Amino acid sequence: MNTALKHWKEAATIVLTAGTRHKVDVDSLPKTPEKCSSLSASNLPHKSAFDYEVLLLKRSSKSGFMPNAYVFPGGLLDSSDFSSEWLDIFKAFSKFPNFGLGCVKQPAETRPPIFATDRLKLGSPIPGDVALRICALRETFEESGVLLALPKMEENSLLKTVDNKRDSNQITSPPHPLKVNDLCDMNELVKWRALVNRNPSNFIRMCKALELLPHIWALHEWGNWLTPTGFDRKGWRYDTAFFMCCLQEVPHTFEDEKEIVHFKWSTPSEILQAYKARELWIAPPQFYDLSRMCCLTSLVNLHNFASQRAAEGCEQWLPIWLVTDSCRLSLLPGDKLYPVDGSGHVNIDTNIPLEDSQGDESKLHRLIFLDSYNISAQVTITPKYNHLLPFAGPATKRVPNSLL
Structure with a gap:
């Protein structure tokens, strides 16, 4: 964590998408960004044009930040996300830049501070790109019960992939939308989720005990939003890294019975139409990114675009x-x-x-x-x-x- 920040707290979130089976044969939208810029709310693609849905979580009315809002899963960075204990878990990947994530093409001087900050100078041996993803994965598990991780037994196969990507100067990412497997007994997962909710450092303990690797490579850098002045009545502001993650199928999801009171899997157009109909409320970053996603109604296209585009970097946006x-x-x-x-x-x-x-x-x-x-x-x-x-x-x- 960067404790020197005066105006913002650092956070990370995942735009989590998952495949469904109700897509029409031909996409109803063009794929080029230039054409997408002329679309309006009146001609959003029908839900059947999508073969994927997006996860939104409704915050409790008692939440300190954006009560009752539907948000992407995510939350604040914790000191445990930068713990040296992660070095043991990612030991096989420590020889690679950013633990095998690779490096973006974007010049360092134009990188958003949340990505560019030298975390080693702040006392952390964990690269910022890694810690941000650990945070996003941990918070997603806490809030939704979705655990995006790999069993240790798949480590060697992943190492080969990282090696190949490094040789071709590519960002490491799964070649296809991620398949979420049952990593352990559901009762065991429920027990660990309660422990992680109680103390974020238990996420490390869980990964060690269950011999899991947090799947940082499945998260593609997507954007960086800063909360503007006056947006929240309590004055809370966040510097948030946004990641895109594509899953093959909708995973089992359940509320944390604390901050989150309801979850919703829907297509981007359904969410935007429900928002326009005043059936739910989303914040501007959600509105903007869901609008972007209406240009890519195919999960494979979205996955390919997100994984390839991530190598370019992103821009810091303060509205x-x-x-x-x-x-x-x-x-x-x-x-x-x-x-x-x-x-x-x-x-x-x-x-x-x-x-x-x-x-x-x-x-x-x-x-x-x-x-x-x-x-x-x-x-x-x-x-x-x-x-x-x-x-x-x-x-x-x-x-x-x-x-x-």
């Missing part, structure tokens, strides 16, 4: 809120109004001159909020690091012309 008489805007990096200084750093103290925003109308990267359930995405920029664009709703007349 900047702009309030007008008729709506709220959430400005994202690359938007013509996004406040950055000469060195490219976000300057949140800058007054954004709406009257001077008529200039370059080609650079839009924003979410427009008419209310908490009525959002449209306006994106005309080219996404960095070979990422997907979300679908974008048509411009509304209630938005001032100076903001379009």
Whole structure:
């Protein structure tokens, strides 16, 4: 953990997808990001166009952060995620960069701090890329009961894969969506889950006792969101690493009876339509990423895209809120109004001159909020690091012309 952070707590989350069997023969959407940018909520793909679903967990009404929201599984980094005890578990992989995960192409100076921070200087022998994934896997197990791990007996096979990927300078990842096997008796798993919920360091104990490897290689770097000022009424803010993980089949899932009160497996379009119908509430990062996923209705395509794109790296996104008489805007990096200084750093103290925003109308990267359930995405920029664009709703007349 980076205890020197003043404004954010570090966290990690997984966009967990799993295969189903109700996909139509032909995808209802084009696959190119350029075409996906023109989609609107009115022409989302039908649920039958998807052969996978996404896991969302409903937070308790008593949760300190985003109560009642549907979120991807994940949570705060813990000191145990950086424990030297992990060196024993990943001993066979310690000779490889990032324990065999490989390295991204993105220059170090442009990497988001959550990925670029030298954890060794902070006293941890565990690389940040590894610890973030351990956190995401641990939190997913705590919240949903889904344990993404490999039995130790598969270690040699995985080592060969890592070696081959290293020789070809590729990021290590499963060649196909991951098959989740029964790793132990369900009663044993329930017992360990309770222990891990009680103390995160028990995740290490569990992996040792059951001879398991947390499957860090199945998690593909997807994005990095920072909570903006004023988003949460208690002032809680998070620097969150997002990972994509694709499973062959929907695994057994059950609530933790603590923070999580309900879970939901649905297609991205179903979730977005339920959100628009005010049947559930999701935060802007979930809205944006689910919108992106509507461009890839095939699980294999999503897995291939996520695993290959992860080698490019990602961009740190701190949304900047702009309030007008008729709506709220959430400005994202690359938007013509996004406040950055000469060195490219976000300057949140800058007054954004709406009257001077008529200039370059080609650079839009924003979410427009008419209310908490009525959002449209306006994106005309080219996404960095070979990422997907979300679908974008048509411009509304209630938005001032100076903001379009």
